[in-house]
Amino acid sequence: MLKTEGEAGGAPSDWSLLERVVRRDEAALSELYDRYSGLVYSEAKRILRDAGAAEEILQDLFYQVWRTASRFEPARGSLAGWLVVAARNRAISKLRRKTGKNEELDENGADLRVNVESSAAQTLLLDKVRSVMGSLPDGQRLALECAYFEGMTHSEIAAKTGEPLGTVKTRIRSAMETLKQVLG
Amino acid sequence: MSNVEHIRDEDLEFLALGALPEDEAAAVRAHAAACTECAKKLTEARGRAATLAFGVPQEKPTAGAKEKLFARIAADRGATSAGVKNAAEVVPAERELRGEARKRSWWNWVLVPVAAALALVSLGLWRENEGLVGEVRQARLEAVRLEQERVRVERLVNVLAAPETITVKLTGTADAAQGSGVVKYNQRSGIVIYTAELPTLPADKVYQMWLVPTSGTPISAGIFSQAEPGKAQVWSARVPANSEPKAFAVTIEPAGGAPQPSGPKVLLGAS
Numbered sequence: 219m220l221k222t223e224g225e226a227g228g229a230p231s232d233w234s235l236l237e238r239v240v241r242r243d244e245a246a247l248s249e250l251y252d253r254y255s256g257l258v259y260s261e262a263k264r265i266l267r268d269a270g271a272a273e274e275i276l277q278d279l280f281y282q283v284w285r286t287a288s289r290f291e292p293a294r295g296s297l298a299g300w301l302v303v304a305a306r307n308r309a310i311s312k313l314r315r316k317t318g319k320n321e322e323l324d325e326n327g328a329d330l331r332v333n334v335e336s337s338a339a340q341t342l343l344l345d346k347v348r349s350v351m352g353s354l355p356d357g358q359r360l361a362l363e364c365a366y367f368e369g370m371t372h373s374e375i376a377a378k379t380g381e382p383l384g385t386v387k388t389r390i391r392s393a394m395e396t397l398k399q400v401l402g
Numbered sequence: 403m404s405n406v407e408h409i410r411d412e413d414l415e416f417l418a419l420g421a422l423p424e425d426e427a428a429a430v431r432a433h434a435a436a437c438t439e440c441a442k443k444l445t446e447a448r449g450r451a452a453t454l455a456f457g458v459p460q461e462k463p464t465a466g467a468k469e470k471l472f473a474r475i476a477a478d479r480g481a482t483s484a485g486v487k488n489a490a491e492v493v494p495a496e497r498e499l500r501g502e503a504r505k506r507s508w509w510n511w512v513l514v515p516v517a518a519a520l521a522l523v524s525l526g527l528w529r530e531n532e533g534l535v536g537e538v539r540q541a542r543l544e545a546v547r548l549e550q551e552r553v554r555v556e557r558l559v560n561v562l563a564a565p566e567t568i569t570v571k572l573t574g575t576a577d578a579a580q581g582s583g584v585v586k587y588n589q590r591s592g593i594v595i596y597t598a599e600l601p602t603l604p605a606d607k608v609y610q611m612w613l614v615p616t617s618g619t620p621i622s623a624g625i626f627s628q629a630e631p632g633k634a635q636v637w638s639a640r641v642p643a644n645s646e647p648k649a650f651a652v653t654i655e656p657a658g659g660a661p662q663p664s665g666p667k668v669l670l671g672a673s
Contacts, residue, residue, distance in 0.1 A: 244472065244475065247475075248468075248472075251468060251471065255462070255463055255467070255468070256460045256461065256462050256463070257455060257456070257460065259461060259462070259463040259467075260455075260458045260459065260460050260461045261455040261458055263461060264455075264458040269463075269464075272463070273463050273464065273466075273467040276463055276467055276471075277467060277470055277471045277474070280471050281471060281474055281475070284475055295445050295448070295449060296449075298452075299448065299449050299452050302452040302455045303448050303451075303452050305455075306420070306452070306455065307420075310420060328418075328445060328448035328449040328451075328452045329445045329446050329448070329449040334456075340456065340460075343453060343456045344456045344457065344460070346456075347453050347454065347456045347457035348457050351454075351457050362419070362454065365416075365419040365420055365421035366419055366420060366451060366454045367454075369420055370421070371420075371421055371422060371423045372416060372421045372422070373423060375421070387412070387416075390415070390416065390419065390421060391412050391415065394415045394419070394447075394450060394451075397450055397453065397454075398450055401450060401453060
């Protein structure tokens with residue numbers, strides 16, 4: 219865990235903060251928490267529509283970062299990506315009352331392909347994603363939201379919308395392709 | 403893995419979004435676990451799917467969530483310290499057993515007390531350090547609390563000073579002839595600030611302030627109790643902004659308050 223690039227404007231990178239967390243530096247964890255707690259909490263709350271349950275997930279994830287920071291593998295994606303994916307998976311499990319296995323820091327990596335370590339960068343990405351979602355046809359947007367925020371499989375989305383499975387798959391594929399082109 | 407069939411890109415995208423049925427998802431995950439190329443594509447697909455979280459309106463968790471996280475971490479540290487302490491208690495006993503088994507050399511008589519003294523000094527320094535860390539954390543929490551209190555008081559002062567804030571004097575009814583009170587109400591923000599002079603109530607009763615609107619049913623502006631009669635106390639509450647008051651009234655209600663006035667009216671003032 220020696221990757222330290224991405225330090226802009228004097229703010230320490232996620233990697234350097236994680237290295238300090240490995241050395242039991244609570245201030246570093248606090249900084250990571252301040253950086254990403256809003257993102258993680260908002261996502262979990264959007265899925266669960268329950269502020270208390272969303273805060274539980276938030277606490278559990280950062281507690282896991284504290285306990286197992288040394289296991290984080292930079293080659294498998296960014297910390298922000300892992301946090302977002304793990305928060306989503308845990309919220310969906312809770313929503314569907316499933317007892318899934320919690321992700322470890324060395325699995326389910328997610329490469330965001332953009333640096334979101336500053337609030338300005340997060341705002342920029344937020345604007346970009348909102349713009350893409352706003353530009354998608356209703357059917358494509360609904361399919362994406364049902365899958366990501368409701369935890370529905372493509373077959374369940376087809377059953378819910380009354381559309382053929384093939385149509386739902388095409389909509390998801392097209393929407394993700396649009397997202398891919400915009401995000402680069 | 404170049405001679406095996408790779409997972410289709412769309413299935414990797416479906417998995418990343420969570421749209422694959424569990425049996426298919428398990429098969430894709432198993433393949434990706436053994437295939438560097440598909441694992442890399444899956445990581446990228448998860449990243450793309452994860453960006454959807456950035457489209458959610460951002461909200462901040464409560465300050466209490468962070469405090470609980472660090473309290474949990476502090477509790478862990480406390481448990482670990484207890485483990486270290488127990489281990490330290492075991493060492494002298496082991497040493498004693500070993501001492502009975504073999505004759506101590508002259509050096510042991512010198513080194514053992516020195517080591518014990520060093521251990522005591524280390525323990526003292528460690529405890530001092532732990533104490534300082536705890537004090538710093540407490541000081542930080544206290545600073546946060548004071549800042550929240552400062553913001554609250556500042557908001558109340560601003561309400562009191564606002565030109566549109568009205569003042570309503572409350573006078574005691576036949577049920578509390580000596581009672582009195584003052585209400586300050588800011589219609590724009592819906593903030594109600596009040597003081598009252600009333601007798602102390604039994605534990606199962608509370609006073610409840612009501613904004614009586616020009617139309618509609620009374621709106622609760624909080625409950626209060628006169629724990630220390632004669633001592634100035636100020637309460638504040640928030641009612642829906644732009645509520646137009648005809649009067650303010652205080653009633654006696656069961657502990658916890660009532661949705662609508664049900665007990666005797668003790669203070670009343672028309673606005």
